[in-house]
Structures are given as C-alpha cells and as structure tokens.
Amino acid sequence: MIDYRSDNTGRAAPEILDALIAANHGTALGYGADEWTARLQNRFAELFETRVRVFPVATGTAANALSLAASAPPWGNVFCAAAAHINTAEANAAGFFGGGIKLVPVPGDDGKIDAGALAAALAGYPPEQPHRGKAAAVSLTQATDLGAVYRLDEVRAVADVAKSCGLHVHMDGARFANALARLQCSPADLSWRAGVDILSFGATKNGGALCDAIVVFKPELADGLAVQLRRAGQVWSKMRFASAQLMAYVENDLWLRLATQSNRAAARVAAGLDAAPGIKLVAPVDANEIFLELPHGVMDAVEADGFQFYRRSATLARFVCRFDVTDEDADALAASLRRHCAAPARAAG
Amino acid sequence: MIDYRSDNTGRAAPEILDALIAANHGTALGYGADEWTARLQNRFAELFETRVRVFPVATGTAANALSLAASAPPWGNVFCAAAAHINTAEANAAGFFGGGIKLVPVPGDDGKIDAGALAAALAGYPPEQPHRGKAAAVSLTQATDLGAVYRLDEVRAVADVAKSCGLHVHMDGARFANALARLQCSPADLSWRAGVDILSFGATKNGGALCDAIVVFKPELADGLAVQLRRAGQVWSKMRFASAQLMAYVENDLWLRLATQSNRAAARVAAGLDAAPGIKLVAPVDANEIFLELPHGVMDAVEADGFQFYRRSATLARFVCRFDVTDEDADALAASLRRHCAAPARAAG
Amino acid sequence: MIDYRSDNTGRAAPEILDALIAANHGTALGYGADEWTARLQNRFAELFETRVRVFPVATGTAANALSLAASAPPWGNVFCAAAAHINTAEANAAGFFGGGIKLVPVPGDDGKIDAGALAAALAGYPPEQPHRGKAAAVSLTQATDLGAVYRLDEVRAVADVAKSCGLHVHMDGARFANALARLQCSPADLSWRAGVDILSFGATKNGGALCDAIVVFKPELADGLAVQLRRAGQVWSKMRFASAQLMAYVENDLWLRLATQSNRAAARVAAGLDAAPGIKLVAPVDANEIFLELPHGVMDAVEADGFQFYRRSATLARFVCRFDVTDEDADALAASLRRHCAAPARAAG
C-alpha cells in the first residue's frame, strides 16, 4: 500500500528525533525556563526578522485555539473559511479555549476567505450592537484546507479589511512551510509583513513529531498567554525536549526542504493527471494536497491498486503527499487515476 | 552544582527517547488510531489487571484537569488537600477545563486528605442545596506534595467516604511510581482496588520526556473524553510517538526501577540528617522529595556549597531526588545540611 | 408613529404586573422555595398534561442557552436553522453557557429545519469520530424567525430524525403561544407529544414583563439544572415575583388570548397586502410577524407615513404585531404598503 491518507500518518524527520537525544544531558529549569527555549526565541526572531514570542505547544489544535483565544474575547466572533480546519475538524476547540468564541464562515474560493466577502460580513456588525457578539478576529489557513496557497496580496487584502475594522489576524500555518516553499518568499513576508498578528506555526504535518508552536508578532496578544498555556496543560515541564524539536525543524532549512519535497510530489501527481478525462481538480495544487472529484467507481479501483487516501464524500477524494513520497509513488498514483478515469464504467463494474 | 530543584529539571531515561526513534518507521493512522496506541491499551490492562482506557496527554496538568472535568460537572466541587498541585500550581486548570469547577481544600497531615475531615466537609452539602455547587469528586495526590505516601488503607478510607456520598475518586499520580516503589504493592492495589476511578498517570517526573497519561477505570468517565481531549489540543496527530514513550516507560519495569532509585536517594539524604540539630522534616520522606524547615542562614550556606533547590519560604526548603542522583550526591547534601545546621549562626553570618 | 418594530417594544399585559402586587404580602422562602413557585409546578403540569419541571428565568436567551447546555455536553453540536435566534442574535450564549457548544445550521424553508437535511447532516457524524464534536441536540424555533409555524408533523419529523441518532430535542418557544394559537392544538401536542424534551417557554414577547421559563419534559435533563441556574445568576432570591408573573400569564388563557390577538393583527395586515404588486412575502404569515421583500424606496416611504419597523437589509423589512395592535393600525399599515408598492418609483424619488 502507498499511503496518501494524511500528513500525519508519516514519519518524523530523523533530524528532529535526534535533537531530542542530543538535548538529553545535564539539568535544565522546567516549564520553558531552559536554555533551549531561550535560544528558540532568538532563532525565531532571526527567522522572522523581528522580535517574536514563540510558545511550543503539543498540537496544531492547541496552537489554533489558544491563538484565537488570545485574539478575541469570549464574546468575540472569528471569521474563517467554511472549510477551515478550525471550523470542521477541531471539535470546536476555539469555542472551548475561547470561552464561547464563535466561528463565522466567510465565502471564498479554494478554501480561502475572500476579502470582499469579509468586508460584507463585517458590515453586519455596526458599532455597539451586542446581539451578534463582537467582530474580533479573522483566521486564514495557509495553505488552505483545499490545498491552495494564498498569494501575499491575498493575505494582505484580507488583513487590510480586518484591520480597518479593528480585528486581529491569525494565520493557521499548519502547512506554513508548504506555503513558503510555494511562494518562495520569506517567513516575514508571509506573516507580519502581510498583516498577520499571530501564527500557528505547524511542524507536525511537515516532518515534525510531537510539537507545533504559536508565534506572536503583536506583543499585546502574548499578554497572559504564558499563564493561559500553563493552565491549558500545554507547558511541558521538560520543555527543552519540545524546543529542541523546533530548533531542529528550522535548522539548515530542514523545514523548507521537507516542504519542497512534499509540494513537488503533489505537483508531480497533478502534472501526471493533466488532460485526463473525468478528473476534476477541486482547487489548484499549490502545496502538498490534491483534492479530486472523481467519477463513480474510481475511488474503489484506485484503492484496489494499493493506494490509501481519504474519501471526503462519495465523489471527493483527498491525496496528501509527505516529504518522503518518491517520484515512483507519485507517478504510480497518477497512472492509476488516469487509467481508471479513462474507463470509469469498467472500474465501477 | 548539584541539582535538587525538581524532578523536571532532569534528563529523560534514554530508553524512552530510544523508543521514539524505534517508532519512526512506516505509516500509521493519526490521532491515536495507530498500532502503538492500541498496544498501549492492552499493556496497561495487563499492568492494572483490569480493562482500562489509556489516553496519552502532554502534561500532568492536562491529565489532572481533564480527569477532573470528566469526574465533575461544571457546577461541581472537587475536594483536595490544600497543598495539592492542582490547587497551588496549575493555574486553576481544573476550573478552566471543568467549566468552572471549584477546588475545595480539606485538612489533613503531610499533604494528605484526612478521611474524617472529608466526611465533615461533605456534611455541608445536604441534598438539593444549590448554593455551594455539587459535591462531585475528590482528588488525592500520590505521593503527596509534601513527599509523603498514602498507605493503601488511607486511600481506601478517603475513597469510602467519597463513594458513600456519590463522589468520584481521582488520583493525581504524578509520582505514582514512587508511591508504588514505596508501598511495594501492585498498580491495581494502589488504584481501582483502593477505590480510584480515574488516575493521572505520571511519567515525566520519573524519567519521562513529553507525555503523561490518563488511565480510566470507571468506563462511564471515559464517555466524551476522547472528544474532550481532541478539542483540548491533547490528541497528537502522530500519537505513536507518545504511546511509544509510555510503552517504554513501563517496559521491563523501567518506571519502578527509576522510582526506586530516586526514592532511595531521598531516603539516603534523610537518613544522613538523622539526629542533626535544628533540622525539622516537614513530612515523612516516603518518596523522592525532602521538605525541611531550616534555621536562618542555612539555605544560603547550602547553596554556597553548590546545591540547587527551591525555597518555599524563608525557612522551608525542598530537595527533590531524581533517578540519577548518586550516593555521593546524596551524602554530600546530607553532610552540607548537617554541617550548617550544627552552626547556623555562623552560616547566617 | 405606529410601532411595528418588535414584540419587546410593547407593554406588558396589566394582569401580569398586577400579579406582582398581589404577591407582595407576607414572607416566603427565597430562591424558589416559595409557594408561588410550588404552585407553578403544578399549574404547568396541568397545562402540559404531564409531570414537568418549570424554571423561571430572566430572559429568553437564558432559557435557550441553559436548555441547550442541559441538552449537550461542552463538546456537543446543536443543529438549528441558520435564521434561528440562538444563531443570529444571542451573542453565542449557547456557546458560553454550554462551555463551547457549537451551533450548526441546517437548511430548510421559512426558517424551519428540514428533517431530511438534518438526516443528511447527521450522516457526517459517524460513531467515534472526535473531530467534529458530538451530535447532541437539535433546536427548533417555534414560531420560526421568519414568522412561519412548524406543523405538528413537521416537528415530529425533525424530532424523529434527532432521536434516531440519540439527540435531544429543544424548542425555542419564544413565540410558543403564537404557534399554539395558530395550530389550535394543546401545549402537550406541540411539545413532548411531538418529541420535544425541553422547551424555552416564552412570555416576554407575548405580553410578559420580566421573565420567561424553561420547561423540562425529560427528567434527566433537569439534573444539575437547579445548580446551573443558581450559578448562572438566574435564580431570583425573591422568586415569587417571577413565578407570579408566569401564573398570571397562563391564568384564564391570557397567553392564548394575547397571542390570538397579535396573530390576527398580522394576518389582517397580510390579507390587506394581497394582490399588491411588488410585495413579496418571505415566508407564510403564520404568527405575529411579517417579513417582506419590498421595492427600493418603499421602506422610506412607509416610515415617512409614520410606521416604525426594522430593516433587515436594504430590501427586507420586518413588521411585528403585538397584542394591542388595533384593526385600524393593521389596515393603515397595509394601505401604506400597498400605496407605495403600487408607485415604487415615486416613493423612491
């Protein structure tokens, strides 16, 4: 079987686990008061070309929910794409950590928020109205949950609308590295320079193991976050083992190399499908995910060929490429899809 | 410097980190649907001699707060020792995860809950009164936050009172292994056989790295816990790396060997203090922690000798032994304490 | 000016305020342990032809949010119409009281939930999936937020789907009396006999003053509700003054008479619009509200004629009839609308 089910079914990059072992010497203060975590702050300040606060957390869900809780009061509304992971797959963690925050879907293409649609939605929140709660933040998923990547000007357009109404801007960067690899821009360009105030910095999906991080660009959003994280059970007492993973993740551009590999594999699959009849790409393959509308029977046939993937509906399939997908794997998938789409009736039989 | 500051300033047992590397092959379903996590369920069922549900979590705070949230409604009161970690050091995580759960301190010696005092407290909750909230659960810290260990009959006495009033029984087992090593009883004896319904299973303080666990004995307390953990950001997508740590932790009795070593070191320090003038043990040294009331000036002098430890007040010092404290380290600490207590005035100068 | 802005801009029925004065003698135990509140339980048991628990609360928002919090765990999803008041106008009170409950809109016509659409939505919640939270409850608004009334078979159809999947059924009965008056059925028929487990029993919009109520049909949903209400600040210490209002509200069918009057006024307006060009009824006028899509300029013209109402958008107007709207008022509104719709261009000029 070749596994295209998810980013998270895969291995960790060996460099990241090696870093755990390398950190296992001597004693170090607990709860983030160690040297590894101190170095992490500096390393990320370099990486993002500005002063930041970095908080390692166990999961992307924690990163998102705590970022949103820092960006919105309990009576706040957070605008996001309908397809956003925070809205569809995190069991309303944002509502929980945020004490009742409400997620409000905003239309857009390819899993993106459309800036104009956000402006239209915000028009429904005149000053002083209490009935809908407060318009407090917007959350962009980069890359999107349909595999597309916001261009810098698209991020900026959404952020501009948000800021003109006093909203904070969060980016769910579960696949931030994939977006960077796609856009070939700097981390700063894709975050604070484009208007992002707080970032869920994903590592797990891109070769990480047991931690992601919150990166705060707007200092006041970090107020209270250290305590909030503590009571959220997200501050490891042996934090060095988390910080060491994140250091290894960005060391020598490991993260960008991994993301480049997984993006390239997805692009290779997509290229291999070109001109195949009956296959519909749901969104541009900008990162490492491919969403396909497929004729009836094709999913069964592709699975019978030995490929694992998720079925989002009876006709919508998701294929995710990880950093260790080989060219052969990619070509094999494309071939299987092409073959069965060319003969869907037989496949269904 | 010799570090007696905390359990969590120490290294992980190498076996535990090696297990991460050993788990880094192939693909595995995310969010706990992997083979490692399945095996963990079976392994813990053997270990506890009964069917259990095991949920790996990032931290002991998460284990405690989520266990209590599963044991009490948001309007519940949870009884604990005043010194309990949940009450003094977890930023009211129980109140947060539990949607407003209230912790109610109950008197007792050595950081324990006294069963009689619990009964007296519960007398203040007549049926149908709404004003104080509902008496919902009791939480015992084993070993206690003053370094003592509940005997089995003491656990049972508290649990009996609790159950006679319909309360659930939680054990904060951040140092569960140390207690087991002390009592020389089985994990089952110290948990469900003594009346414990849900256990925070600590690993980090005893040579673990990045995870602890919740062990549920009363099945209905696990209802909803899988979803609750998901939205609490405590379900790693690459869960195998957590489950593998916990498997290694109990493999070949590693956990008990580590705890035996740290307990022995603490006992050795305590024995070395025997008959020393001016030193007052705050509680029996049953596990790996030593709490001492010391004459004025002694703490400065001991620190000047090269020992690191925490000052809980101007006269109360805490020394924590980890699994890798050597006999020489222990003897050196005892000697330093004896020397300075014998001459406290000079020390203060 | 003739005020069609809202139910709540109106007076209370004098009988209800008189009841406050009548209750103001002697002493009575606090927090609902008084005789008025005891009688209320019995009176509502008669009214609903079954044993119920009745909890007076200050507002409909409290009734809804606390009912939903009793019907769903914090990780629960509650299905409702997109137009539902709980989803659009209560500042996410359900999310707050429910500790992070999520509202999930379900399609349907006229502000109703379509039973088939609910079934389709529930298909997305396979057993054991944690990512979307738990499908926990459905909430029907009766009359709907577009002025329509669910027929009994429509309520039952939704309830049947819900119950087949283990969901609880809540009815937001802010305009329950209007629905009863429309359907000419018994309170029991429209609630528990149709599958409703817990009801927000509205009074304020229909001539009440300062309280609504929660009526619980499924006894286990009342577990903990007394404490939950206490800590929610919804248990008046002088509860007799709330219970007395509710007693007066149902005494001698006052509530049904009031609702009949407001329904009749709305029907009279609607009848008066018949065959008027350019006016589009958004939904059937089943209760006391009229939603109209109007040509450009008509709203300004009608307002200039001395009518107050709410503009839901540039073209969507809402007119609400209260119990004290006279036939003359109703005819005057219809005439104004007819006149300006017949000549929209001039009106806009």
Place this chain on the structure above:
Amino acid sequence: MIDYRSDNTGRAAPEILDALIAANHGTALGYGADEWTARLQNRFAELFETRVRVFPVATGTAANALSLAASAPPWGNVFCAAAAHINTAEANAAGFFGGGIKLVPVPGDDGKIDAGALAAALAGYPPEQPHRGKAAAVSLTQATDLGAVYRLDEVRAVADVAKSCGLHVHMDGARFANALARLQCSPADLSWRAGVDILSFGATKNGGALCDAIVVFKPELADGLAVQLRRAGQVWSKMRFASAQLMAYVENDLWLRLATQSNRAAARVAAGLDAAPGIKLVAPVDANEIFLELPHGVMDAVEADGFQFYRRSATLARFVCRFDVTDEDADALAASLRRHCAAPARAAG
C-alpha cells in the same frame, strides 16, 4: 411566626412595584435602548457624583460574577474573605462567568479582608510566575457576610494594597445601602473615592423585587460588558421594567430609608441582648444582620417561641432584619433570646 430568616424572604417596597405599573405605557426600544434606562444612567451619575455605567441585572449573583469576569482574565485570581457570599453561596458563579477564575480567601476579622493579609498573599505572586494564575482583583463584601461594615479607611487600605499590585477592586454591595446608612457617608465616598472600580449594587435584599445592578466606575471595565451581559441572558428585552425599579429604589432616598429601618431593628435587637449571659456576638452588628453563638438548646427554644431564623451550625444562629421589622418584633426576639440564654440548661431540656 416572626421571620428573621433572610432579607430575601420579605416583601418588596410598594413604591418599586408601583413603578413597574407606571412604566407600562407606550412603546420603548428593547434591550436597554429605552428612556428609562437612559435616565437611570444620569440618575446614578448624580447619585455617585461621577460618570458611571449602570447595568441592571436579575440577581446579585449575576452582578458579582459578571463584575468579577470584567475585572479578571480567565486565568485570574480574585481575593476575597473566606466568608464572602461569592465564595460560599453562589455555586462558583465567578468561576463560571469568568471562564475559570479562582477565588482565593484572605484572612480578616468579622468577614472583612485584612489589608495586611492581602499584601502577604500578594507577595506569593512574583511577576511572570504562571503557576498560580494572575493576581487580578479583590472583592470586598459591604456589609460583610457576618454583619459588619468596613469603615472607609478599611476599604481604602485594602484598595491601596490591591492597586499597588495592579489589581482591580470590586465591591459586593448586596447590602450597600445598609453600609451607607451605617457610615452616614455618600455613595461616592464608599465606592470610587475609596478605590472601588466596580460595584454590585444590591437592591433585592433591601426592599427590591427582581433586579440589582452593576455600577462601573472605571470605564475600561465596561468594555465588552454590554455584550457579555447580552450573552449571559441578563439583558431584558423589556428593560424598562428593570430600570424603573432601580429608579424607584433610589427616588426620594427610599433605599436609605429602608436600610436605616432594617439597621435600626438589628441594633435594637442587639441592644436588647446587652449583658445577657451566654450570648456571644460573632461580629459587630453594623448593619441588618445579627450572628450569635448560642448555648446548646437555645435555638430550639427561640424557634419554639415563634421566631424563624437560619442555623449556620449547631451553635451559630443568624437573624436578619428587614425594613418592615417593628420595634415590637425586635424587642420580642431580644426577650426570647435573653430568657433562654439565662436558663440554657432548662431550654435544652
């Protein structure tokens, strides 16, 4: 029977109910946008000699919990007297509304917080420590839950300590009028001039019926409070009926006259007990409550004489005087107590 059970067992002042009826004419915008509520703002600004925001709420519990939620982040600690109503009798409403706020008892006499003890407690919160949560606010109960009244300098001393550490100052003024009547000072003196930032303005216990209020002196604490109240189900849609009660409550000094009467009755009882053997006043009788330690058997005997009151323990009785307690009632209670305490043995027989 003569009822000394509680403030809330009593009648409302007729003026307050009459105000409801007087307000029942015409139409008025909902949710507090009416003229009565606008006038209330101005009236309270006069009363307190400064700009304030006044928010009517249904209960004192709501006033307290929402005030504290406005004064502390979810990870905040609120310091209060152990005997404080918020700590003993409101089902942890503060923890609920505050998203996990923790109440921390501070020692003091007569139900007061001792300023020195508060300073000592705050020393345990060094900057940047996350483990205990953030020291965020202090709450004083005036009059206290043992019937004493803070002098102005006592309020100021606590507020000074609080403010020197960045805490907000809340006053639970469930019996604010009784304290004013005792101290013969202005509302401004006893609130913002003494350092109070936000006040639970009690009316119910002092002749009110169905509402209390939050009065905000520090404008930034009102940020978001309007929305928070809306989603807390504490904003009546027919708010005029709440605001009218509060207007009547302060009109022509009604509140001070009522409080003066209940204080005087309590003082008369206390004076009548003077020099009676065996009776121990638990705290000074500064307001309308009398707490007595009584010899065994006395409570039964006094009850047999026809007096109703609450037993706080086997030997601690509470007697509460309301505005309508007559001199005869007061003298009768004192006589009964004197008589039975003079012969406690016989009484116990």
